[in-house]
Amino acid sequence: MEEILENQKPDKIPPTGNPLIQIRDMRKIYNPGENEVRALDGIDLTICERELVAIIGHSGSGKSTLMNMLGCLDTPTEGSYMLHGTDVSDMEDDELSDIRNKEIGFIFQGFHLIQNLTAVENVALPLIYRGVGKKEREKLALKALEKVGLANRLNHRPAQMSGGQQQRVAIARAIAQAPPIILADEPTGNLDSNSTREIMQILRDLYNEGRTVILITHDNEIAQQANRVITISDGKIISDVMNN
Ligand SMILES: Nc1ncnc2c1ncn2[C@@H]1O[C@H](COP(=O)(O)OP(=O)(O)O)[C@@H](O)[C@H]1O
């Protein structure tokens, strides 16, 4: 961990300029008709390889809806979404799940770990569904846990770890197969300030390695640690600012 915390060097890798995410006039309308909610109301957004982006907005602004779209967990009512060159806006569930497995590592506020599995088992589990053999699963899980500074907690279960450690296991699970995109919804929402710093540093490290990290938050202090801050309000992007 110390190594990670001391690694505060400025980020030098420029974005490649190759678009990973291209969203055009995306709308998501819940309950169409009289009581409709325009959760996303005409979103245009391009995110390239090697970006560290925060999406910030108040409660109810549409952040989780946008995360569900970005992560191919749901499909829009209208608009197009090109993800890594593939049009995913009209895909069926099984196609979407293939894309998710290949392209995206998810991190959630509540960790979503399985309580009766150890750290290494939690990280290896999704690899089973991706057809990775046992030996390789173990190797990838160990490597990912080492990367988040948990080589000494391999056989701990979630209840035997702090919140920050549990979130690090969840990050290891997300990165085990090196997806190009890391999508994190309020990843530090349940954590104290020390653990928050650790998690943010790990996300920066992943970015420094060349991944695209998208961080969804309602916390401005967290958002300002990203290189680009996109603000949404009432389902619309109201500002999009580069931080350095
Ligand atoms: N499944 C749903 N059905 C109907 N309305 C929803 C649903 N999910 C979210 N909403 C509404 O869409 C808007 C945006 O919600 P959400 O994306 O969860 O915002 P945030 O994550 O920023 O708090 C809110 O008005 C919310 O009440």
Ligand SMILES: [Mg+2]
């Ligand atoms: Mg939300």
